[in-house]
Amino acid sequence: MKCIICNKPVYGKQGMTAVGLGAIHKKCFPGHSLDNRVFQSLDVSALNDEDFVELKEIVLAEINARENVSQKTSIELF
Numbered sequence: 001m002k003c004i005i006c007n008k009p010v011y012g013k014q015g016m017t018a019v020g021l022g023a024i025h026k027k028c029f030p031g032h033s034l035d036n037r038v039f040q041s042l043d044v045s046a047l048n049d050e051d052f053v054e055l056k057e058i059v060l061a062e063i064n065a066r067e068n069v070s071q072k073t074s075i076e077l078f
């Protein structure tokens with residue numbers, strides 16, 4: 001199936017069906033920004049798997065770092 005907007009192949013989760021029109025990428029769908037995966041200027045859905053895993057690791061590391069900070073803060077409160 002090819003996307004009715006950009007005419008590139010549509011695979012699995014990246015696509016959806018536009019009723020009466022055919023396959024369409026979610027990112028090509030008008031108004032897709034309502035369901036966007038763009039963080040600041042980074043289109044997360046456009047990252048390849050390797051980059052996405054790296055981003056995930058960075059986010060998880062940051063979550064851990066912030067949780068540690070908040071735990072220390074709450075300990076100091078007692």
Ligand SMILES: [Zn+2]
Pocket residue numbers: 003004005006007008024025028
């Ligand atoms: Zn498309």
